[in-house]
Amino acid sequence: MSPWRLLSLLLDYPDEEILACAGDLVQAARALPPSPAREPILAFLVHREAQAGCAAQREYVDSFDFAKRATLYLSFHAYGDRRQRGMAMLHLKQAYRAEGLALGESALPDYLPAILEFTDQRPEPGASVLCDFRPALEVVRATLHEEGSAYALLLDALCALLPAVSESDLADTRRLTAEGPPSEMVGLAPFAPPEAMPAACAPAAPPRKAVAR
Numbered sequence: 001m002s003p004w005r006l007l008s009l010l011l012d013y014p015d016e017e018i019l020a021c022a023g024d025l026v027q028a029a030r031a032l033p034p035s036p037a038r039e040p041i042l043a044f045l046v047h048r049e050a051q052a053g054c055a056a057q058r059e060y061v062d063s064f065d066f067a068k069r070a071t072l073y074l075s076f077h078a079y080g081d082r083r084q085r086g087m088a089m090l091h092l093k094q095a096y097r098a099e100g101l102a103l104g105e106s107a108l109p110d111y112l113p114a115i116l117e118f119t120d121q122r123p124e125p126g127a128s129v130l131c132d133f134r135p136a137l138e139v140v141r142a143t144l145h146e147e148g149s150a151y152a153l154l155l156d157a158l159c160a161l162l163p164a165v166s167e168s169d170l171a172d173t174r175r176l177t178a179e180g181p182p183s184e185m186v187g188l189a190p191f192a193p194p195e196a197m198p199a200a201c202a203p204a205a206p207p208r209k210a211v212a213r
Contacts, residue, residue: 001031003037005117006029006032010045016053019056026049029044040153040156040157043153047123064151070149072111075088077083077176078182081181085110095129096109110133112137115130116130131162134162135176136176137162
């Protein structure tokens with residue numbers, strides 16, 4: 001199992017099916033070659049192994065459902081609910097279709113686990129999509145670190161699989177966190193990814209993704 005697939009499963013809502021596969025996920029993570037992504041994934045799985053199922057589900061909801069700046073629907077960070085967001089999702093659907101993949105009926109194309117599943121099946125175009133959303137990923141990562149969520153480990157792992165964040169992406173991250181999406185999230189205190197911050201400052205369920213061949 002690739003790290004993209006593992007992250008896709010672990011960043012999705014931990015329903016009974018996913019929780020029942022906990023042992024398989026640990027084995028798959030241990031089988032990954034050494035990399036900056038492997039250890040954070042293993043650390044997250046150790047954390048999850050210590051939880052009851054209901055606690056894992058509650059943690060997911062607390063981490064992602066109550067803070068817009070932690071949403072895994074990545075185009076929201078740039079566009080809010082404006083018309084441009086619909087166009088961005090249409091372009092994503094077209095990118096999936098061009099690679100011979102299709103979304104399930106209930107899935108939105110900007111949902112991070114769906115993008116990760118796409119990347120697992122089509123690594124180069126999938127990684128390109130993730131890089132396009134790098135500022136949004138950094139906003140989510142910084143938020144999770146700020147909140148002390150164990151899910152920050154998974155965002156750390158994901159960002160470790162991508163090229164180093166550029167100065168342009170860091171600037172966009174700071175702008176998104178200072179201004180928020182249009183007409184949304186205005187007035188939040190600015191913050192940034194852990195490596196861009198001073199040392200003292202560092203660090204109901206969503207629809208299931210369904211990318212199919």
